[in-house]
Amino acid sequence: MTTTELTSSLISTLPGHYYTDAELFQLEQQRVFEEMWFCAVRAADLDRPGAFRTVSVGRESVVVSRNRAGEVRAFLNVCRHRGARLCTEEQGQVRRSFKCPYHAWTYDLDGGLVAAPNLASMPDVDRAAQGLIRVHVREWLGYVWVCLADEPPSFTETVEDVVAQRLGTAESITNYGVDGLALGRRISYDVRANWKLVIENFMECYHCGTIHPELTEVLPEFADGYAAQYYVGHGAEFGSEVEGFTVDGSAGFERLDGVTEDQDRRYYAITVPPQVFINLVPDHVIVHRMFPIAVDRTLIECDWLYTPGIIESGADISRSVELFDRVNRQDFDACERCQPAMASRAYRAGGVLVPVEHHIGEFHTWLADRLADTVQ
Numbered sequence: 001m002t003t004t005e006l007t008s009s010l011i012s013t014l015p016g017h018y019y020t021d022a023e024l025f026q027l028e029q030q031r032v033f034e035e036m037w038f039c040a041v042r043a044a045d046l047d048r049p050g051a052f053r054t055v056s057v058g059r060e061s062v063v064v065s066r067n068r069a070g071e072v073r074a075f076l077n078v079c080r081h082r083g084a085r086l087c088t089e090e091q092g093q094v095r096r097s098f099k100c101p102y103h104a105w106t107y108d109l110d111g112g113l114v115a116a117p118n119l120a121s122m123p124d125v126d127r128a129a130q131g132l133i134r135v136h137v138r139e140w141l142g143y144v145w146v147c148l149a150d151e152p153p154s155f156t157e158t159v160e161d162v163v164a165q166r167l168g169t170a171e172s173i174t175n176y177g178v179d180g181l182a183l184g185r186r187i188s189y190d191v192r193a194n195w196k197l198v199i200e201n202f203m204e205c206y207h208c209g210t211i212h213p214e215l216t217e218v219l220p221e222f223a224d225g226y227a228a229q230y231y232v233g234h235g236a237e238f239g240s241e242v243e244g245f246t247v248d249g250s251a252g253f254e255r256l257d258g259v260t261e262d263q264d265r266r267y268y269a270i271t272v273p274p275q276v277f278i279n280l281v282p283d284h285v286i287v288h289r290m291f292p293i294a295v296d297r298t299l300i301e302c303d304w305l306y307t308p309g310i311i312e313s314g315a316d317i318s319r320s321v322e323l324f325d326r327v328n329r330q331d332f333d334a335c336e337r338c339q340p341a342m343a344s345r346a347y348r349a350g351g352v353l354v355p356v357e358h359h360i361g362e363f364h365t366w367l368a369d370r371l372a373d374t375v376q
C-alpha cells in the first residue's frame with residue numbers, strides 16, 4: 001500500500017486499519033522496532049556498574065546496564081533456564097550479578113552464567129553458551145540505542161545521517177553538545193493513540209495555529225503551518241519580542257557553548273524514525289523517546305536537558321519546561337482525539353494530507369516499504 005495521488009493538493013493518508021489492526025501492529029513491532037536502532041535509555045541514568053533499566057523494545061523486554069568496567073551492556077530480559085523474566089523492576093541496582101528470582105541462575109554484568117544451584121555437579125554445562133542473549137548497543141547524544149536485529153543496520157546511515165540531513169550538516173547537532181548535558185526534567189506521557197499518529201503529528205505544523213497558542217507566540221512562523229522539518233537546515237525563528245524558549249517568551253539561559261550565531265534564536269525539530277524526536281533551542285535540548293506498547297497506546301518519555309551548571313545551581317527551569325510540556329499535552333490530546341476515529345467507516349480509506357503535510361506521505365511510503373520488503 002502506498003499513498004495515492006488524489007489531486008495535486010491532497011494526497012491520501014494510510015487507511016484507518018493501519019492504526020487499529022493488532023496484527024499489523026505486531027508486524028510493525030517485528031519489522032520496525034525490533035530491526036532498527038531504538039533509543040532506549042539515557043546513558044547517565046545508568047550511573048554505575050550494575051545500575052539497570054528495563055525497557056520494552058518491540059515485543060521484547062530488554063535490560064540495559066553497565067558492566068564492571070562501566071561499559072553499557074544490553075540483554076534480552078529472559079532467563080536462559082526456563083525463561084523467567086530476570087529483572088521485574090523498571091530500574092534498579094545490582095551489586096555484581098543478576099540473579100533469576102525463579103531457580104537462582106546468576107549472570108555476571110556481561111551476561112555470563114556464573115552460578116546456579118548444583119552447577120558444579122553439571123561440569124558439561126557451557127556457561128558461556130548459557131549466558132544471557134546480548135543485544136547490540138551504541139551510545140550517541142548521551143543515550144543508549146539498542147538493536148535487536150542479528151545484523152543491525154548501519155547506525156551512521158539510519159540514525160546519524162538522518163539528523164545531519166535534516167539539519168544540513170553533521171556538525172549542526174554536535175554544536176549542542178547533547179551528550180554533555182544534564183537531565184533537568186523528565187515527564188512521562190501515556191498516550192492512548194497509535195504511534196504513527198504521534199509521529200505524523202510531530203512532523204507537521206498545520207495544527208500549530210489551532211492548538212499551540214504558546215508555541216506560536218514564541219515561533220510566529222509556526223502559525224503559518226509550515227513545520228520546521230519542512231526545509232532542510234531551517235530552524236523556526238523566535239519572535240522579535242521573544243527573549244527565550246519559555247512558556248511566556250521570557251528569558252531562558254545562556255546559549256549552549258557550541259551553538260552558532262546562525263542557530264541562535266531558532267528552534268529545530270528532528271524526527272529520527274522510528275521513535276525519537278529531538279528539539280534543539282539555544283539554551284536546552286528536548287528529547288522524546290516513544291515506546292509503542294499496543295496498537296492504540298504509546299508511552300512517551302520526554303527529557304529536558306540543560307548544561308550541568310544550570311541544573312547544579314538549582315536554577316528555575318519551570319518556564320522552559322512548561323512550554324514544551326504544554327505543547328506535548330496539546331499534541332497528545334489531538335492524537336487521542338483521532339485514535340477512535342481510525343476505526344470509523346468514515347476513515348476506511350483514510351484521510352488526506354494538505355501540501356504542508358505532504359512529507360508525511362514519505363513516512364507512509366517508508367513504512368509500507370519496510371513492511372512489504374520484509375514480508376516473506
Ligand code: FES
Binds near residue numbers: 081100
Ligand atoms: S527460570 Fe531462571 S533460574 Fe529457572
Ligand SMILES: [Fe+2]
Binds near residue numbers: 202207212331
Ligand atoms: Fe504540535
